[in-house]
Amino acid sequence: MNPTIDIEVQAHNFATDMQAALASASKQISPKYFYDAKGSLLFDQICELPEYYPTRTEWAVLEQYAPQMAECLGADIDLIEFGAGSLRKVRLLLDALMAQKTPPKSYVPIDISGAHLAESSLQLQKQYPALGVTTWVSDYSQALVLPPALMQANRRRMGFFPGSSLGNFAPGEALAFMTQAAQMLGGGGLLVGVDLVKDPQVLHAAYNDQQGITAAFNLNLLARANRELGADFDLNAFAHYAFYEPRHQRIEMHLQSLRAQHVRLLGQTYSFREGETLHTENSYKYTLDSLHQLAKQAGFEVGIHWTDSQQQFCVQWLIAP
Ligand SMILES: C[S@@+](CC[C@H](N)C(=O)[O-])C[C@H]1O[C@@H](n2cnc3c(N)ncnc32)[C@H](O)[C@@H]1O
Numbered sequence: 444m445n446p447t448i449d450i451e452v453q454a455h456n457f458a459t460d461m462q463a464a465l466a467s468a469s470k471q472i473s474p475k476y477f478y479d480a481k482g483s484l485l486f487d488q489i490c491e492l493p494e495y496y497p498t499r500t501e502w503a504v505l506e507q508y509a510p511q512m513a514e515c516l517g518a519d520i521d522l523i524e525f526g527a528g529s530l531r532k533v534r535l536l537l538d539a540l541m542a543q544k545t546p547p548k549s550y551v552p553i554d555i556s557g558a559h560l561a562e563s564s565l566q567l568q569k570q571y572p573a574l575g576v577t578t579w580v581s582d583y584s585q586a587l588v589l590p591p592a593l594m595q596a597n598r599r600r601m602g603f604f605p606g607s608s609l610g611n612f613a614p615g616e617a618l619a620f621m622t623q624a625a626q627m628l629g630g631g632g633l634l635v636g637v638d639l640v641k642d643p644q645v646l647h648a649a650y651n652d653q654q655g656i657t658a659a660f661n662l663n664l665l666a667r668a669n670r671e672l673g674a675d676f677d678l679n680a681f682a683h684y685a686f687y688e689p690r691h692q693r694i695e696m697h698l699q700s701l702r703a704q705h706v707r708l709l710g711q712t713y714s715f716r717e718g719e720t721l722h723t724e725n726s727y728k729y730t731l732d733s734l735h736q737l738a739k740q741a742g743f744e745v746g747i748h749w750t751d752s753q754q755q756f757c758v759q760w761l762i763a764p
Pocket of ligand 1: 478483525554555556583584606
């Protein structure tokens with residue numbers, strides 16, 4: 444594991460990105476900053492919500508088709524998971540790989556949320572004591588970097604990118620990530636889970652749950668800025684605001700200022716007008732066509748895909764030549 448360097452880099456990046464967002468006429472920050480230890484726990488609660496269909500739908504697709512996916516992944520591989528979170532879904536792949544007697548040579552979960560990743564990895568190791576696990580705290584929106592031992596091993600690399608996290612990238616960023624992934628996984632492939640375009644009401648409900656967990660997750664960004672950057676955001680003066688934006692086929696998540704106000708952060712004062720928002724997340728929804736086009740442009744060959752009966756969510760197999 445590589446926690447120390449990355450924690451310092453992350454704190455610096457959070458500070459500079461927050462300052463830039465607040466100083467901008469159109470305030471926006473990357474959703475990667477949701478995920479401190481608290482944010483990761485809140486995301487796990489989101490996954491359990493009745494309105495949040497993506498997790499249980501992807502889970503069901505993985506559960507049903509894991510043996511076919513394991514065949515695609517094959518033997519003697521290093522399995523690299525991007526945005527691994529609580530390492531739940533990968534258990535379905537690991538079980539299928541073990542059932543076909545091709546356990547991976549190693550498993551490398553990558554996540555930006557270091558403490559949560561360490562704890563999740565401990566739990567996983569207890570359940571799979573023979574599995575070589577190398578946790579890797581890293582920001583996959585930057586240059587994709589792998590642990591040195593993995594680079595040296597030079598085995599066939601297979602990627603796993605579930606949770607529709609690809610949808611958090613704007614189109615240009617998604618292409619940059621996928622292009623890097625295709626190169627890094629050359630000779631192997633990538634299993635990617637994406638949320639599909641659907642009835643806007645279903646989407647709206649998924650990001651506006653009745654218990655207010657998604658709102659707490661969104662507001663945790665401001666709480667994190669108060670904790671880590673000494674900011675003085677009044678959490679009662681901002682509201683969670685999420686809606687489907689059909690032109691870009693994406694959910695937008697914002698924090699809306701409920702009144703005109705000033706906020707202090709790292710020695711500077713920033714102002715919000717009443718109703719002004721800090722744009723905190725986009726979640727792009729894909730069609731099979733748009734996903735395939737992106738994958739081909741990035742250098743992948745499009746393989747088989749699996750979806751649920753209502754075509755809500757898709758797990759796509761991509762070959763990296
Ligand atoms: C939407 S959650 C998905 C979690 C899990 N893979 C799942 O499918 O339920 C996104 C995960 O990616 C991580 N993450 C978000 N942005 C990241 C980044 N730029 N680099 C590395 N990890 C990131 C978060 O910490 C979180 O665990």
